[in-house]
Amino acid sequence: MPKPEKRSFAPWLLAFAGLFGLSLDFWWWDEPPAFAFLHVPLRVYYFTGLSLLFAGVMYAFTRRFWIDKD
Amino acid sequence: MITAVILILYLVFTLVVGVAGYRFSRNTADDYFLAGRGVGTVVLFFTLIATNFSAFFFLGMAGESYRIGYSYYGIMAFGTSLVSLMFYFVGFKVWKLGKARGYITPPEMIGDLFKSPALKLLFLAVMIQFTLPYLAIQPIGAGILLERLTHGAIPFAWGATLLTLLIVFYVSIGGMRSVAWTDVMQGVLMFTLMGVAVVVVGRALGGITEANAQIYAKEPGLFAHNGLDGYFTPKRWFSYMLLWSFAVPMFPQMFMRFYIPGSVRALKTTTVLYPIVVAILFLAPVLLGVLGHLAFPDLHGPEADQIVPMLLTAFAPEWLAALVMVGALAAMMSTMDSQLLALGSMLSRDLYVGFFDAAASTRAQVRVGRAAVALIAGVGLAIAFTRPGTIFEMATEAFTGLAILLPTTVAGLYWKRASAPACIASILAGEALLIGYHYEWIDPSWTFGFLPFLPIMIVCVGIIMLGSLRSKRTLSPVEAPSA
Numbered sequence: 001m002p003k004p005e006k007r008s009f010a011p012w013l014l015a016f017a018g019l020f021g022l023s024l025d026f027w028w029w030d031e032p033p034a035f036a037f038l039h040v041p042l043r044v045y046y047f048t049g050l051s052l053l054f055a056g057v058m059y060a061f062t063r064r065f066w067i068d069k070d
Numbered sequence: 071m072i073t074a075v076i077l078i079l080y081l082v083f084t085l086v087v088g089v090a091g092y093r094f095s096r097n098t099a100d101d102y103f104l105a106g107r108g109v110g111t112v113v114l115f116f117t118l119i120a121t122n123f124s125a126f127f128f129l130g131m132a133g134e135s136y137r138i139g140y141s142y143y144g145i146m147a148f149g150t151s152l153v154s155l156m157f158y159f160v161g162f163k164v165w166k167l168g169k170a171r172g173y174i175t176p177p178e179m180i181g182d183l184f185k186s187p188a189l190k191l192l193f194l195a196v197m198i199q200f201t202l203p204y205l206a207i208q209p210i211g212a213g214i215l216l217e218r219l220t221h222g223a224i225p226f227a228w229g230a231t232l233l234t235l236l237i238v239f240y241v242s243i244g245g246m247r248s249v250a251w252t253d254v255m256q257g258v259l260m261f262t263l264m265g266v267a268v269v270v271v272g273r274a275l276g277g278i279t280e281a282n283a284q285i286y287a288k289e290p291g292l293f294a295h296n297g298l299d300g301y302f303t304p305k306r307w308f309s310y311m312l313l314w315s316f317a318v319p320m321f322p323q324m325f326m327r328f329y330i331p332g333s334v335r336a337l338k339t340t341t342v343l344y345p346i347v348v349a350i351l352f353l354a355p356v357l358l359g360v361l362g363h364l365a366f367p368d369l370h371g372p373e374a375d376q377i378v379p380m381l382l383t384a385f386a387p388e389w390l391a392a393l394v395m396v397g398a399l400a401a402m403m404s405t406m407d408s409q410l411l412a413l414g415s416m417l418s419r420d421l422y423v424g425f426f427d428a429a430a431s432t433r434a435q436v437r438v439g440r441a442a443v444a445l446i447a448g449v450g451l452a453i454a455f456t457r458p459g460t461i462f463e464m465a466t467e468a469f470t471g472l473a474i475l476l477p478t479t480v481a482g483l484y485w486k487r488a489s490a491p492a493c494i495a496s497i498l499a500g501e502a503l504l505i506g507y508h509y510e511w512i513d514p515s516w517t518f519g520f521l522p523f524l525p526i527m528i529v530c531v532g533i534i535m536l537g538s539l540r541s542k543r544t545l546s547p548v549e550a551p552s553a
Contacts, residue, residue, distance in 0.1 A: 023311055029304075033290075033294065035282075039282035044353070048350070051349030052345070055154075055344075055345040061158075062158065062342060066338050
């Protein structure tokens, strides 16, 4: 009988904690704002990117941990 | 004239969809309160999003961006994205439990998990108390919009009352099915029309790039990382980043949506799409709020909540302004209808059936639910008439009050030893602290620079942990969600 696959939660916890850490972006708070598309602060796009990255991690997470067994 | 036509067409169409939901309904409590627990992916996605995006999205967020600047986007976009983690850790378990044990309301589940009517009643009371101010935001928004849109022909009080009555009607007849179906229509409208509003206002101001450059020259603080006048400190930023994900799953209208998916696939898809939609959609109100400085530079306090309707009436042709306002009305209505249904269901199931008539028929439960919807709508409207603060202030208070229920919910779902007395003590202490901070009976320095929400949560979690160390519940929590 094949051994059940071991699914460790720790790397995922680390990934979510890492993303949360990136949202606490205090290291550039004292810098003058840089501008990007539409003369909107670059930081706005940083958070858009962070949210999209989070969605990607959630997708991978749900595929691994959330099995479609109703 | 064109405004009236567009408004009437929208309201009639909403009623038609609401009545259609009623015609498909079956005479069971599950069907009225939870659409028969058979909601598919598309409807679930739209009803979750539309329920969560309210007057706060259309008016409050733009108003706050006007007051704080672009930095506000970060805590709203990423902070709200984090809510999707709760869809997994709370939502999935609630869905499984609801399906297995037939729960309809949140207090019903908590009361049963802990075998404690007292905890159930307390959970119910807190949910009602802190949903009411958030509910009142919706008629406030509707009143503001209709007054602006009709140039005062429909005064604030009339607009708020008109929309409330319409919502009470279709919620009463059709229940969750009508609410979810109207949410799909309202969700599509608000997503599309918010984007249209940005394009129209941006073009009228000479292009978004040019407008932003001019605003930066006049008011660089709006572009600062920590907001205008240093609004955000690192501790405040940290608190806000957590607040939404702790509070949103505890909104009764969101919690009840965890019961309604027909399959786990629907909930899973929504979990992944939610952060994407949030990140894209929230750009619109933030842009509008900041751009508003160019046309209306001197708004203060709650005045700033009107920035979107002010921009539209100033720069968009009448028909387009009316159309976009309809999108805003859709956002408000889609939240208020869900809030009314959730609170009505709770008063019917948890109070009437739970404490007065345990053998009540489905018909009696639905009848009481309908009466409760009307009663709560009346109370919400009364709060709206007093306009107690800015939309953002009212929302933050409501969010904190509801977040206090999260430790109890998580303990009920995951910790076999968590005891009812400890959870009751946790909720009572949390709410007492919130009141203490609100009225400054507790020195504000005792938040240690964070929002009151954070020290309150630490106290709540601590009480549950310490109070439950020596206890053992008779009912085990459900199995791990990865099953």
